[in-house]
Amino acid sequence: MSDHKKFGLAGVMGWPVSHSRSPTLHNFWIKQYGLTGAYVLLPVEPGHLPAALKGLSALGFAGCNVTIPHKVAAMQLVDRVDPMARRMGAINTIVVEKDGRLSGFNNDGFGYIQSLLDAQPDWRADAGPITVLGAGGAARAVVLSLADRGAKEIRLLNRSLQKAQDLAREFGAPVRAIPWEERHEALADVALLVNTTNQGMAGQSPLDLSLDRLPKHALVSDVIYIPMETPLLAAARQRGNPTVNGLGMLLNQARPAFKAWFGVMPEITPELRRAIEATF
Ligand code: NAP
Numbered sequence: 197m198s199d200h201k202k203f204g205l206a207g208v209m210g211w212p213v214s215h216s217r218s219p220t221l222h223n224f225w226i227k228q229y230g231l232t233g234a235y236v237l238l239p240v241e242p243g244h245l246p247a248a249l250k251g252l253s254a255l256g257f258a259g260c261n262v263t264i265p266h267k268v269a270a271m272q273l274v275d276r277v278d279p280m281a282r283r284m285g286a287i288n289t290i291v292v293e294k295d296g297r298l299s300g301f302n303n304d305g306f307g308y309i310q311s312l313l314d315a316q317p318d319w320r321a322d323a324g325p326i327t328v329l330g331a332g333g334a335a336r337a338v339v340l341s342l343a344d345r346g347a348k349e350i351r352l353l354n355r356s357l358q359k360a361q362d363l364a365r366e367f368g369a370p371v372r373a374i375p376w377e378e379r380h381e382a383l384a385d386v387a388l389l390v391n392t393t394n395q396g397m398a399g400q401s402p403l404d405l406s407l408d409r410l411p412k413h414a415l416v417s418d419v420i421y422i423p424m425e426t427p428l429l430a431a432a433r434q435r436g437n438p439t440v441n442g443l444g445m446l447l448n449q450a451r452p453a454f455k456a457w458f459g460v461m462p463e464i465t466p467e468l469r470r471a472i473e474a475t476f
């Protein structure tokens with residue numbers, strides 16, 4: 197009997213990785229859907245990544261997540277990369293195919309868009325201009341997925357202008373790089389404001405941003421999930437703007453990966469949110 201086919205096995209490779217919420221998330225779903233399996237932490241030093249990935253199939257893994265610092269390096273090591281992940285420049289999910297080959301995906305963009313739709317089911321990317329702050333890894337997923345959903349104008353502002361300009365050049369229209377100093381004015385007329393910088397995260401300074409120009413109906417989203425309500429979201433909520441925090445992105449990006457490994461598209465329930473929030 198081939199035990200490994202009955203026992204679903206997945207995990208997260210990172211270094212360090214002990215802080216990851218992914219085991220709580222996936223093991224919650226394994227239990228909820230009555231599956232037999234486990235999702236484990238896989239602390240893998242950068243130098244060991246090629247050997248670790250090679251071992252996945254032999255160990256009977258259905259696949260794994262990859263997180264910091266492996267997201268870019270792993271993309272070069274898998275056999276096939278999904279086109280969306282290639283455009284994002286990083287993978288966060290690996291699926292071991294039936295023949296043992298590895299396919300790489302990036303579900304962060306899916307997770308981000310889904311988190312907006314969970315909050316506002318009739319949300320549309322083309323509802324008006326969008327301002328995105330930050331041009332790091334999270335911004336790549338957010339900007340690309342917004343552009344793919346039909347955003348007509350994305351104002352991209354980053355502390356280091358060059359990175360915003362590089363991203364605008366790479367992704368093309370509708371992305372336009374704007375100097376960081378103009379961030380307060382860049383909120384005029386927007387339908388959506390997104391923070392993808394680390395400012396406002398626990399241990400960091402709050403984002404330095406005046407919301408005076410922001411329309412009251414604009415949706416304000418922050419990809420940060422610790423704390424659940426960043427100073428930006430608190431200020432937006434107090435002036436009446438609808439808000440979305442980063443937890444929905446974190447939870448939703450995991451759903452397609454779980455489906456690929458365990459065969460069930462899992463749902464995000466209030467119980468799951470409570471289980472994850474209890475780990476913060
Ligand atoms: P990253 O690649 O290191 O990018 C960090 C960004 O923050 C850059 O744009 C950087 O600007 C900006 N920044 C740093 N210090 C700043 C300051 N003092 N003032 C203004 N901007 C500053 O990080 P990342 O992977 O994109 O992650 C960013 C945030 O997103 C983190 O809080 C992370 O936890 C969160 N995140 C959430 C999810 C989710 O599922 N919800 C997924 C991924 C990431 P420069 O280019 O000028 O340095």
